[in-house]
Every structure is written in C-alpha cells, then in structure tokens.
Amino acid sequence: MTNRSIAFIGTGNMSYAIISGMIKNGFDKKQIIATNRNPEKLAHIHKELSIETQADNLIALAKADVIVLSVKPQVMADLCQTFADSDIDLSNKLFISVAAGITIDRLQQMLGQKVSIIRCMPNTPSLLGKGVSGLYAQDATDDDKAFTQAIFENTGIVTWLEKESDINNIIAVTGSSPAYFFLFMEAIEKKAKALGFNDEQARQLVQQTALGAAQMVESQNIPISTLRENVTSKNGTTAAALAHFKESGLIQDVSDAMDKCINRAKEMEKEL
Ligand SMILES: NC(=O)C1=CN([C@@H]2O[C@H](COP(=O)(O)OP(=O)(O)OC[C@H]3O[C@@H](n4cnc5c(N)ncnc54)[C@H](OP(=O)(O)O)[C@@H]3O)[C@@H](O)[C@H]2O)C=CC1
Numbered sequence: 001m002t003n004r005s006i007a008f009i010g011t012g013n014m015s016y017a018i019i020s021g022m023i024k025n026g027f028d029k030k031q032i033i034a035t036n037r038n039p040e041k042l043a044h045i046h047k048e049l050s051i052e053t054q055a056d057n058l059i060a061l062a063k064a065d066v067i068v069l070s071v072k073p074q075v076m077a078d079l080c081q082t083f084a085d086s087d088i089d090l091s092n093k094l095f096i097s098v099a100a101g102i103t104i105d106r107l108q109q110m111l112g113q114k115v116s117i118i119r120c121m122p123n124t125p126s127l128l129g130k131g132v133s134g135l136y137a138q139d140a141t142d143d144d145k146a147f148t149q150a151i152f153e154n155t156g157i158v159t160w161l162e163k164e165s166d167i168n169n170i171i172a173v174t175g176s177s178p179a180y181f182f183l184f185m186e187a188i189e190k191k192a193k194a195l196g197f198n199d200e201q202a203r204q205l206v207q208q209t210a211l212g213a214a215q216m217v218e219s220q221n222i223p224i225s226t227l228r229e230n231v232t233s234k235n236g237t238t239a240a241a242l243a244h245f246k247e248s249g250l251i252q253d254v255s256d257a258m259d260k261c262i263n264r265a266k267e268m269e270k271e272l
C-alpha cells in the first residue's frame with residue numbers, strides 16, 4: 001500500500017504546498033512526480049523540491065498509481081478529456097481531486113469511466129505541515145482511503161466528511177479561510193504603516209501577533225472567547241475596538257462571507 005507512486009497533475013500553489021509538507025514529513029521523494037504545463041514552473045519545482053518533474057501529463061499518468069488532479073476547476077474538463085482519450089488503463093488507478101466545485105460524478109463523467117476517486121479539500125498551510133484536509137470518498141476501497149489519509153497526514157490534520165456537500169462547507173471553514181486571516185493581517189499591517197511604523201516593523205508586528213494569538217489558541221485548552229476576554233479590560237482600549245467591530249457587523253459579515261464561499265462552490269458544480 002505504501003509503495004504507490006503519486007503524480008500531481010498541475011503542480012501550482014496547492015500541490016506545491018502538499019508536496020512540500022509531505023517531503024518535510026519524510027515521505028519518499030522517489031514516489032512523487034509533478035507535472036506543469038509551464039516549463040519554468042517545472043524547473044522551479046525540480047530545483048526546490050528535488051523531485052521528478054514531467055511536462056507530459058500522460059507520461060506521469062501512465063507511470064503513477066495515484067493521480068492527484070490539482071489544476072484549476074475551469075480547466076479540469078480539458079485535462080480529463082486527454083486522459084479519457086489516451087490508451088492508458090485508468091481502471092486500476094486512484095484519482096484524488098483537490099478541486100473545488102467539481103463532484104465525483106462529474107469527474108467520472110469527465111474521465112469517461114467510473115474510476116476510483118477521492119475528493120480532498122486541503123489548504124495552503126500544508127506547506128508547513130499545518131494544513132487541514134477534508135476528505136470525502138464514495139466507493140473507494142479501504143486501502144485507497146487509508147493511502148489517501150496517509151498522504152495528507154504528512155501535511156497536517158485530516159478529517160473525513162460524511163457527505164460530498166460537506167466539501168463545500170469545509171472550503172469555507174478551512175480551504176479559503178487562510179485568505180480571510182491574511183486579509184485581516186493585511187488590514188492591521190496597512191493601519192500600522194499609516195500610524196507611522198515602517199514597512200519592516202509593520203510586517204513584524206502583525207506577523208508576531210498573529211502567530212502568538214494562533215499559538216495561544218493551540219496551546220491553551222480554553223475557549224477562544226476566553227482568550228479574547230482576557231485581552232479585554234473593562235472600559236479599556238480593546239473593548240472600544242471590539243465594540244466597533246460588533247456595531248459594524250463584523251461577526252455577521254464573516255458568516256455571510258462564508259455563505260458566499262459555499263454558494264460559489266455550489267454554482268461551480270453547475271457551471272463546470
Ligand atoms: N490554492 C488554494 O489555497 C487551494 C486550492 N484548491 C484547489 O486546488 C486546485 C489548484 O489550485 P492552485 O494550486 O491554487 O492553482 P494554480 O494555478 O496555482 O496551479 C495549477 C497549475 O496547473 C497548471 N496547469 C493548468 N492546466 C494544466 C495542464 N493541462 N497540464 C499541466 N499543468 C496545468 C497551471 O499552469 P498555468 O499557471 O499556466 O495556468 C498552474 O501552474 C484548484 O482546483 C483549487 O480549487 C483547493 C484548496 C485550496
């Protein structure tokens with residue numbers, strides 16, 4: 001089971017993060033092939049990760065037992081068509097799709113047959129082994145599920161989802177959410193600069209505070225709301241800032257933004 005070779009088709013931001021996390025955790029590099037249609041990106045991947053790279057997806061497809069589909073959703077159909085049109089036997093391969101907004105049924109349609117497919121919704125902190133991956137399988141074997149879990153455990157924590165629609169929900173909670181945190185950090189950084197801190201100071205101040213806050217959540221087994229309350233002196237500075245967030249509707253905004261994220265995934269399921 002553990003000796004299966006894996007091809008990442010369309011190695012961009014997400015797959016690069018996954019492969020990096022896997023390698024950092026001791027996954028055997030010799031089992032990994034990465035493809036990209038851009039020769040410069042391929043050279044960069046080879047230089048940085050010292051793994052086999054391949055410009056021709058079909059060569060990677062033929063060689064590997066497990067195929068991670070990691071192109072953007074909008075180009076997935078064209079990619080899968082090249083696989084369906086090839087004379088390579090797909091029936092004994094495991095496909096893992098990290099794409100948002102494309103269901104297993106639709107992927108099987110794109111590939112022209114009912115191959116074994118597991119959907120995974122990872123996130124970019126996988127790069128550091130701090131990722132979250134939501135996994136969903138319909139008809140995959142226990143062996144395929146165990147292998148997929150083992151791959152993604154190298155990149156952080158893994159959680160199995162009961163329904164395929166939960167993939168759309170976990171996109172909002174973990175797949176897209178690093179960007180929400182980055183946006184918040186950008187906003188604090190911008191204001192720090194406006195207050196006169198230089199670029200280097202502003203960056204350092206925001207990153208250290210975000211890191212410290214995240215590590216407090218991780219290391220102290222108390223509700224996040226208690227951590228917030230511990231910063232907030234009665235009638236003090238934090239209370240003034242938080243009251244503004246509350247009045248301006250930040251909490252509802254976060255919920256609404258996550259609904260937008262889920263709805264976009266549902267729309268994509270119809271479009272693609
Ligand atoms: N980024 C994220 O945080 C997350 C992304 N995902 C999913 O991961 C998938 C990839 O996203 P992401 O990594 O951000 O996207 P990227 O665009 O960074 O990566 C995809 C790469 O695949 C290349 N590519 C496109 N078509 C082909 C092809 N036919 N053959 C070989 N290479 C090809 C692209 O080249 P080119 O640059 O020329 O277009 C690009 O470099 C998406 O489906 C997304 O939904 C899931 C969770 C989180």
Ligand SMILES: O=C(O)[C@@H]1CCC=N1
Nearest residue numbers: 099100171175176177
């Ligand atoms: O923005 C996207 O559609 C992808 C899926 C989750 C993160 N990035």
